[in-house]
Amino acid sequence: MQNSAQKPEQDQSRKETPSGTSAAPQDIVAADIGGTHARFAIARVENGTVTSLEDPFILRVADHDTLQDAWHAFGRQAGRPLPAHVAIALACPIQSEVLIMANNPWIVVPADLPRDLNIEPPLFLNDFEAVAHAIASLDITCLPHLCGPDRPLPADGTIVAIGPGTGLGTASIIRRGSQTLVCGAEGGHTGFSPFNDFEDRLLHRLRSVHGRVSAERIISGPGIIPLCAQLAQDTGEAWRDLGDKQLWxxxxEGHDRLTREAMSLFCQALGGFAGDMALAHCATGVVVAGGLGKRLMDILPTSGFADRFIAKGRFEEMMRKIPxxxxxxxEPGLFGAASALARKLAHTS
Known part of the structure; x- marks a missing residue:
């Protein structure tokens, strides 16, 4: 079954190859490898755009020893030969001959994959770089308003993408006239900056365990565990030793006071981090994505996110103007990976 790709913000349906003739449609594989799940889908691309994206095949990383094992499971599920052109989004920097992910035990050697999987050399990109490619292409109807001015993302400037999930991803979209550049980043591994007394105590708790404390330690799925533990200590409540999925x-559900308060504090910390990233990049737009971003979509607009986003001292008025x-x-990661490869194929055909 195929899902039609969403209409891009700017009409790219008439793009042509450099020779001036329209390129024939072709199938590709998009993969989005995160800390917990690996997603694969076959997409159809034409003239530099994604025209359809099939339903994803999703499997747990823990159930497979390697990316190659997961690929072969996908091939068996597909029941047909897989396309040779592949885009793979990975939750790690794409900067070396051996790719090691922070929240995933797989080790990927890009040079081995064409031989092991019988494919062309893949396009590799950071997982949030893939999400940023999706943001750059999707229609405004796929990007609902969170806070700030309710207007489309700017046609010129820098847009920062942020997403909490198993980890905390960041990327940027730089628009200059008709040119768009997408850059992956590792902003989630910058140091956590406490805003108030509670976050000071939380930082002290985590520092005693980890030494250096990154923003990802708090602003990610597992971050609800230390948030709840610190709240329980502050209030004298009994601490329940539950996993992050149970706590979320x-x-x-909203019936448990402690976890509900932890979620509120999480939204505030996410807003503060989003504002810091926007300030660091002099951003003219911000988009919140990620697995947790999706789950919190109905909660973030009425949470403390917006107040913490703009709380940047002398730059508060500037922050208020950022949509x-x-x-x-x-599946923004899959769509974005497919979009990046579609553009590459169009430029090289």
Whole structure:
């Protein structure tokens, strides 16, 4: 079954190859490898755009020893020969001959994959770089308003993409006239900056365990564990030794006071981090994505996110002018990876 790709913000349906003739449609594979799940899908591309994206095949990373094992499981599920052109988004920097992910035990050697998988040399990109490619292409209807001015993302300037999930991803979209450049980043591994007394205590708790404390330690799925533990210590409540998935379920159900308060503090910390990233990049737009961003879509607009986003001292008025949106699309990582490869194929054909 195929899903039609969403209409791009700017009409790219008439793009042509450098020779001036339209390129024939072709199938490609998009893969989005995160800390917990690996997603694969076959996409159809034509003239530099994604025209359809099939339903994804999703598997747990922990159930497979290598990317190659997961690929072969996908091939068996597909029941047909897989396309030779592949885009692979990975939750790590794409800067070496051996790719090691922070929240995933797989080790990927790009030079081995063409031989092991019988494919062309893949296009590799950071997982949030792929999400940023999706943001750059999707229609405004897929990017609902979160806070700030309710207007489209700017046609000129820098847009920062941020997403909490198993980790904390960041990327940027730089628009200059008709040119768009997408850059992956590792902003989630910058140091956590506390805003108030509670976050000071939280930082002290985490520093005693980890030494250096990155923003990802708090602003990610597992971050709800230390948030709840610190709240329990502050209030004298009994601490329940639950995993982050159980705690998020309780928080989103809204009946448990401690986890509900932890979720509120999480939204505030996310807003502060988003504002810091926007300030660091002199951004003219921000988009919140990620697995947790999606789950919190109905909560973030009425949380403390917006107040913490703009709380940047002398730059508060500038922060108020930045449109902040969310992404509402089933598989932005897969769509973005496919979009990046579609453009590459169009330019090289």
């Amino acid at each position: 379920t309780l928080a989103l 902040v949106r969310m992404i509402h699309y089933p």
